Amino acid sequence: MAALNLLEPDVTPRVSDHIPQIIELVQSLVDKELAYAVDGDVYYRVKAFGGYGKLSKRNIDEMFESAGSRIDVDERKETPLDFALWKAAKPGEPSWDSPWGAGRPGWHIECSAMSSTHLGDCFDIHGGGRDLIFPHHENEIAQSQGAHGEDTFSKYWVHNGFIDFAGEKMYKSLGNFFTTREIINLYDPESVRYFLLTVHYRSGLNFEVAVSCPACGADLDKARQESGTCACGVTTGREALRQRVRFPGLEEADDRLAYVYKTLQAARIFLAGAKRPAAEEPVLEHVATLLADFEAHMSNDFNTSGALGVLSKPLAEANTLLASGKGVSKAVRYLTLEKFVADMAVVAEILGCFGQDADTWLRGRRDQKAARLGLDRDRVEQLVADRVAARSAKDWEGADRIRAELTELGVNVQDGPDGSQWSFL
C-alpha cells in the first residue's frame, strides 16, 4: 500500500472487538420491531423498513415475488428477503453469549456497528466495490437507519469498478491474476497509480496483457497465450510465460509520467537559472486556468480522468515556453513557468502523482531499466563521452558511428544545449 502512495487507515477495527456494540444494535432493532428472533437467530424484517432497495434501485415488491426462486428459503423467516443479524452458534464455531443465546454476528451487522462506533451515526462517504451494493450495502442501510433514523449513515456512496486482466477472463496458461507485488516489481508503482487514475473510479479497468515467446520473441495473440504455443512451434509453461508478460497500458502510463517529470524538471532548471521579474504580469492562458480546471473535474465525483486530461494544454504550453522565449516577454515566461510548477505541486498533492523529485524519479527509472536489461552502464557512459568529443571536433561520421553502436544497445542519445543525455529507445 505504501508503495502505491496510499495512506494508512486511522483505524482497522475487528469484528471480534465489537461484539457488545453489535448485540446492542441488534437489540435496538428488535425493540423497534425491525427484527425478530427465531430459535436463537435474529432476522431483519425487511418489509418493515420502507427504504429498502433505494441504494440498489431494486423494486422490493418484485423482489418479494421472485426471491427464493433460485434458492431454498429458510422457512422460519417471515419473508425470503429477511436477512440474519445474529446466528445461533453451530458446534465448533466461535460464539459469544447474547440475549438470544450463544451465537455469532450476521454478515452485514458488523459494518453498521463498527461504523457508528468509530465514525458516529452519520458520516460522509462509504466506499466499496460495486458488487457490494446488493445486498451488503443495502442491508447496512436498513440496519443503521433502522436503528439511528432515516437521516443517518453515509451521505455519499463511492462504488468502484473492477480490474480485469486481458479483458473478460485470464488465460489458463497464465493464471488468473497478477498481484500488486508482481506488477510493481515490473513497473514503477507511481505508474500503476497513474494508470489507475486514467479511468473514472466507477468504470472497470482492463490491464491489457502482452506476452512474447521466450524462444523467438514474437508476441503471442490471445489464442496462443491460451495454449502457450508459439507459431515457431515452441510451447512454454505457465511460469516461464509469466516471466514474459508486459502490460502495455502501464508502459504508456509510465511514458506519460516521464513526460510530466521531464517537463517539471526542465521548468525548475529554467527557474533556477533565471531572475524573477520585479513586476507581476498575467501568465499564459492554459497555465492560468490549470488549477481551476483540474479542481472542477475533481469536484465532479472525483473525475480523475477528466482532471488528468486538462493537464495536457498547460503541459504543452510550459514545454513551448521552455523551448523558446519567442513571442513572450521575459517576465511572462518566468511567471508562467513559476505558476506552472507551483500549481502542479498542488495537483501532485491531490493525486499522489508527480510529487517526487523529478531528477530522482527520472534517474531511478533509467537505472532500474538498465539493471533489468543488464546494460553495461560504464560502456554506455564511455560511448556517450566519446561521441561528445567527436561532435565537438565536428567529426559527424564518428558521432554517427557511435550513435549506431548505442542504438544496438537499445540506447538513445539526445543532444541538447546542456550536453548529451542518454535514455532508452
Add this chain to the structure above:
RNA sequence: GGCGGCAUAGCCAAGUGGCUAAGGCAACGGUCUGCAAAAUCGUCAUCCCCAGUUCGACUCUGGGUGCCGCCUCCA
C-alpha cells in the same frame, strides 16, 4: 430467469439536449535538430441497432443486441 450498470475514433478514455464531442497512445504531415531523439504544431469520430419525445438527441423514453456485476453463509 430477475435486478442493476455499461456500450464514444485503430486502441485507451472524458463529456454535453442545440456552440469546435476533452485528453492520451498509434498513424500521417510540418517546425526544430549536423543526423537523431525529445519538444511542439496540424490532420484523424457524429457517439452499438431500431422506434419514439423534442424546433433540435450522442445526451431523454421504449424495445433489441453485446459485455460486466448482483441475486449462492464472501464481507
